[in-house]
Amino acid sequence: MDNTALTPAARLAEVRANIAKVCKPARREPADITLIAVSKTHPAERIEPLIAAGQRVFGENRVQEAQAKWPALRAAYPDLELHLIGQLQSNKAEEAVALFDCIHALDRPNLLTALAKAMAKLAKPVPCFVQVNIGDEPQKGGCALADLPAFLEAVRASGIPLAGLMCIPPADIEPAPFFALLAKLAADHGLTGLSMGMSGDYETAVMLGATHVRVGSALFGARA
Ligand SMILES: *Cc1c(COP(=O)(O)O)cnc(C)c1O
Numbered sequence: 130m131d132n133t134a135l136t137p138a139a140r141l142a143e144v145r146a147n148i149a150k151v152c153k154p155a156r157r158e159p160a161d162i163t164l165i166a167v168s169k170t171h172p173a174e175r176i177e178p179l180i181a182a183g184q185r186v187f188g189e190n191r192v193q194e195a196q197a198k199w200p201a202l203r204a205a206y207p208d209l210e211l212h213l214i215g216q217l218q219s220n221k222a223e224e225a226v227a228l229f230d231c232i233h234a235l236d237r238p239n240l241l242t243a244l245a246k247a248m249a250k251l252a253k254p255v256p257c258f259v260q261v262n263i264g265d266e267p268q269k270g271g272c273a274l275a276d277l278p279a280f281l282e283a284v285r286a287s288g289i290p291l292a293g294l295m296c297i298p299p300a301d302i303e304p305a306p307f308f309a310l311l312a313k314l315a316a317d318h319g320l321t322g323l324s325m326g327m328s329g330d331y332e333t334a335v336m337l338g339a340t341h342v343r344v345g346s347a348l349f350g351a352r353a
Contacts, residue, residue, distance in 0.1 A: 137175070138182035140348050141166075144331070148342070151332045162335055165212050167327075167345030170352045173198055179348065180206055188233075188343050190215025192224050199228065214324075214343050216270045219243040226255050233295045233324050233343075236260040236272045238283060245287045256292035258324045258341075259284060261314065263307045264299035271296065274314075281318050293322020293340065304330045308337040 135143065149159045165188040168176050176187065176198075185208060189195035195211065203209055213229040222243035225232060235241060235257040248254050259281060262271030272280045284291050294315045298307035308325050315323055315338075326334025328347035335342065346352060 137178040137348065141179055141182050141184055144344055144347055147332055148335055151335050155336045157335065161340065163341045165214065165341055165343045166348050167214060167343050168198075168349065169194065169215075169345065171349050173202055175349060176202065180209070184348075186210045186212065188212040188214040188345075192217070192221045192228070195228055196224065212341075212343075223247040223250065226251055226253055229255060231256050231258070231292060233258040233341075234260045234270060235284065236262075236270050236280075238280070241280075241284060241287055241289070245289050248289055254290050256290040257284070258292045258295035258322060260295045260297075261311060263296040263311055264302075266299055269297065277314065278318070281320075291320065293320045293324065294318075295324035295341075297327075298325075298330075305333050305337060308334050308339070312338040 144164065148162055148164065152159050163186055165186050166179055166184050167188040169190045187209065189211065199211055210230045211228065212231040212233060213225055214233045217225055217232065217234050217240060219239050222240065226244065226247040232255055235244065236259065244257065260271040261277060262269055262273055265274065294311050296307060296311045298304040311325055312323055315321065322341065323339050324341040324343065326339045326342040328344050331342040331344055
């Protein structure tokens with residue numbers, strides 16, 4: 130996927146067209162898929178051309194980096210939506226709740242406790258996706274498959290808004306079976322939101338039911 134010569138607006142149009150193309154055979158509507166432009170590592174001047182081209186939903190993976198970049202952008206463009214897509218430490222829960230509109234990496238009881246407390250304190254309910262360790266990889270975040278039913282029950286009991294399930298499949302292996310498994314888990318638990326698919330596999334993810342795709346390099350070019 131070498132589209133480095135394209136302008137940000139052209140890359141955005143290309144990604145949107147690719148999503149629309151797979152929506153057709155999948156009998157889905159492009160409007161039902163939220164494209165999250167993952168802007169981590171990129172400065173505001175690389176983000177603004179995408180805002181100018183109409184993109185409104187962005188993703189960051191670090192609370193501190195987002196705090197440095199986004200307050201000024203949000204002041205300039207009040208209709209932006211900011212998603213936290215990366216691992217979150219419990220001691221950063223309150224800062225995350227204050228800054229983000231959606232959190233994609235809720236994966237353990239102590240983080241659930243910290244987020245529920247922060248949302249109550251700030252009176253700001255922030256929808257959260259429960260991240261599932263779909264490939265059972267020890268080095269990766271995410272709730273273990275065996276722990277998922279009990280954890281979802283705890284999230285529901287906490288009262289924080291449950292957006293759905295999120296996964297990052299293992300690298301260097303066909304992702305479709307993992308996307309299909311996440312979709313099945315979501316259906317089994319009565320959840321409709323599915324955050325899955327990145328630059329290399331977002332079309333596959335859409336065909337398998339993704340409602341939120343997290344696309345970085347296909348929009349911004351390679352990260353340093
Ligand atoms: C960086 C990142 C992405 C985007 O990755 P690309 O391959 O650049 O599209 C998506 N999801 C998460 C959790 C990430 O950390």
